[in-house]
Amino acid sequence: MSKVIVITGAGGVLCSTLAKALAKLGHKIAVLDLKFEAAEIVAKDIRSSGDEAHAFEANVLDKASLEKARTEIHKKLGSCDILINGAGGNHPLGTTSKPFLFESDLKDTTEGFKTFFDLDPEGIKFVFNLNFIGTLLPTQIFAEDMVGKDGCSILNISSMNAFTPLTKIPAYSGAKAAVSNFTQWLAVHFSKVGIRVNALAPGFFLTDQNRTLLTNSDGSLTQRGQQIIDQTPMGRYGEPEDLISTTLFLCDENSSFVTGVVIPIDGGFSAYSGV
Template sequence: MGKVIVLTGAGGVLCSTLAIALAKQGHKIAVLDLRKEAADVVADQINISGGTAIGVKANVLEKDSLIQAKNEVNKVFGSCDILINGAGGNHPLGTTSNPFLTEEDLNNTVEGFKTFFDLDPEGIQFVFNLNFIGTLLPTQIFAKDMVGKKGCSILNISSMNAFTPLTKIPAYSGAKAAVSNFTQWLAVHFSKVGIRVNALAPGFFLTEQNRTLLTNEDGSLTQRGQQIIDQTPMGRYGKPEDLISSTLYLCDEASSFVTGVVLPIDGGFAAYSGV
């Protein structure tokens, strides 16, 4: 019998792919996204293909919004069995212009140029809130449905830069490190009530958020994009489909003794020293 699976940020490329794959396994899918129209597109695609899904508007940073979303899911599908915390992202105000600080940078007056000393606290806070609080709050709301039930689990989305921070994005790297740490903490905390908690740590996947950073208009790689490929032993970016098998495994009873794991899916990026 299919489970009730709630995915946040599921209007995006990666989590919509997971939603569709899970629906094919016979699960009932609640597609949550800040943009209701994006959630509906994914839900409609699932329903047209013979699956069962609803699109639900939800702001992962607002508890009342999540409570309303939970009520809607419970009314249509019943209580939540599996939660996938997919909402997240970066912000330009938490990003430096250069990977390394030089003395000359301190005198750079080009509009928009940012050193570490220019990083905007509000931008950094936005990134931390979206990734960490945006994981914690949905868990507070939906995990209550899981307490005492069998076969329930939570899957967070961390990042390979939680293991080794990338240049230029201190806020995002730190926020994803917090997600990884929280995953382990929560796995221990929920261990006596039958809820497993794990995380995926994707490497570089081309999404709408990073496409302009990694590729040029003609599809060729930017300098940073080429650096990434050179540092990835498998020599390519990840495809959304690369996340499916690990997600199915961690959400299934086949992994019933697996909790507190942060699984890299990065083509070997985190393992490679560059030499």
């Protein structure tokens, strides 16, 4: 049965892949992104295959922007049945320069060098808000459409950072832990009105946001990139398509008794102790 699926952050690599996969099953896709141009590229690509999608500009940190998008979606597609909260990301202002603090670091005057003590509170707020508040606000706006209907669900995007935080990115790790906790809270809160809530926890996928952190300009791995591969039993980064099957399972009515779960898709990273 065709459903109206709203996807935030759908102009990005990962969520655009999910949008296209869900459209191929006959669902009507609302492609939401802060940049309308990015959303429209994805929507046009979907329509070129004969499937239905429309692009909408939406800021997941602005309730008025989301309400406007909801009104437009109702006119073009109908009310929301499934919400995928895909918007998120990290920021350099919430990132330390080194994984460990040494006493000598406190005297390092290199331009741009940041210890934990130098982290910008505004940068940390930005990362936390983008990932957590950027999940909460779209849920407030679109989940109301789902009350009283059958087969509705919400899929959040957490991270394997939520299980064990990575070095250097405390703001992002903390925000994704909040998303996982919120997923469980929502699953309980919405259980009496038939809305299931689950989350994906992707491991390492090369995207525009982390490409320079994990790979050099010639395509070779950075030291951090190599550490990740060495810690991943399957020995590779994830491909966007690796998220599709779990997404389809969690959004399908055949998983009607599955709610409140956070599923790692990480090539075994979170299961490996390193020895």
